Amino acid sequence: MNWLCWPAGPALGVLLAAAASAQQMPTHTPGTSMPHPAQTTDSAASMNDMPGMSSPMSGAMSTMGLLGHYPMTRESSGTAWQPDSSPMYGYMSKWGQWSLMTEGYVTGIYDDQGGPRGNEQAFSNSMGMLMASHDVTSADRIGARAMLSLDPAMGASGYPLLFATGETANGETPLIDRQHPHDLFMELAGSWSRNLAGDRAISLYAGLPGEPALGPPTFMHRISGMDNPEAPIGHHWFDSTHITYGVVTAGFSTARWKIESSAFRGREPDQSRWDIETPRLDSWSVRFSWNPTADLSVQTSTGHLHSPEQLEPHLDEQRTTASLIWNKPLGPGRNWATTLGWALKDEQPGPALHGLLAETALRSGSNEVYARAEHEQENELFQNGPFAGRIFAVSKLSLGYQHEFRLAAHVFGALGGLVSAYDYPADLSSTYGSRGLKSFMIYGRLRFGS
DSSP states (O other): EEEEEEEHHHHHHHHHHHTOOOOOOOOTTTTTOOTTTSOOHHHHHHHHTTOOOOOOOTTSOOSOOOOSSSBBBEEEEEOOBTTOOOOOOEEEEEEETEEEEEOOOOOOOEEEEEEOOOOOOEEEEEEEEEEEEEEEEESSEEEEEEOOOOGGGTTTOOOEEEEEEEEEEESEEEEEEEEEOOOSSEEEEEEEEEOOOOGGGEEEEEEETTSSOOOSSOOTTTTTTTTOSSSSHHHHHHGGSSSBBEEEEEEEHHHHHHHHEEEEEEEESSSSSSSOOOOOOEEEHHHHHEEETTTTTEEEEEEEEEOOOOOOOOOOEEEEEEEEEEEEEEETTTTEEEEEEEEEEESSSSOEEEEEEEEEEETTEEEEEEEEEEEEEOOSSOSSSSSTTOOOOEEEEEEEEEEEEEETTTEEEEEEEEEEEEEEGGGGHHHHHHSSSEEEEEEEEEEEEE
C-alpha cells in the first residue's frame, strides 16, 4: 500500500501547502521559551502550582510543545492532546542544546481476580521514558522519544484481569481474562515541527514503534488513570494502538485545535515481546483535537485497522472514538482530572461493539483517590460452546487509593490498592460466579521524576 494513502496523503498535502504559505516568524534563541498568547495568566500560574512541578520549566526545558505552538503540558502519549493545565511528573534537564525530560517507574503488584475464571498472581510492570527536543532554527524543532518496558519479564500471558481480551501469549490461543504485557520497545519515535504565523504549526511524527492519531491519550499516560495499576478492560476499544510497529503522522495545528492523519501498521504486536517487528503502512486514521480552555481537551477520531488480530487475520476493524478530558488544578500539590470516552469497534466482517469509559483521580498532597467505570460489549469471552461469538454487555467499577512519599531527590515511593466490582448478564454467572465485588490489587511503586 502506498504510504501516501487516504487520508494520510491529503493531510500531507495540506501540510506542504501550509508550509508554502507560511509568513516569516519572529525569531527566538534556540532552547529558550517563547511566549504563547493562548496561555493565560491563570493557566500559566496553575502550571507552576501543579503537583510534581518543583520549579518553573524555563531554564530546564522549553515550555513549548514538540509538535506545535502551544504549552508543552498539552502533549501526552504519541501525538495526543490533554488539557494545558495537566501536571507533569518528568525530570527536566539540559544536555548542550538539547532539552531533556526523563521519567520512569517500576510497580510490584499482587493481583487477585475472583470467581471460577479468576486467578492470583504477583507480577511487576515498568516503564522508562526519555524525551529530547532541539530548536534547529527560529521556527523548526526536532524531537525524539524512547520508551521501554520490562513487562515481557512477567511472562507471555501477562496478568489476570477479568473480561480483558485481545492478543495472544503463544501465537496459537487468545488471551482471555488476562491482560497482555507491553513490548520491550513501546516507542522509538522522532518528530519535526515548524511554527508558522498566527500560532499555526505543521508537524511530522514517525515511530518504530509509535502511536497513530487514534483515540485519547493512552491509559498509562492519562492523568486520570496513570496511577491505576490495571489496564482498562476496554483497552482494545480505546488505545491498544499505542504500540504500533510503523507509523507516520502529519498534523496541522493552531493555538486551540489540530487535525492530523496517520498511516500505520494495523496488526497488533505478536507474542514475541522482546523484538522490533517489521513495519508496514497498511492502515489509516484521522483525529481532530480541540482545547477550548486550559482545563479541557476534546478529541474525536476514526481509523481503519487492517487485520489487527494475529489469530483472526481475515478480520479488519473500523475504530471510532470520542473523548473529553477535564483537568483542574486545585492549588499547590492538589489536582483533579477526569476522562469520559466512547468507542465503537466495528469488526469487518462482524458486529459493531460499543465501549464506554469514565475515570477520575483526585490528588491532594501525598494522597490520591481514583476510580474507573467501564461498560463494554464483549464477543471474545468464549472460543467454543454455545456462548462462542455471543455478545455480552459487561460493566466494571474500580476504586483505588495511593499514598506517595519522597525517598530522595527525584525518587518517590508509593503504596496503594484497589477493589473492583462487576455486573454482567445472568447467563455468565455459571462461568464467572456471582456478580458484585470480585477482585483486588495491592501494590508498591518506585518512581523517578519530579
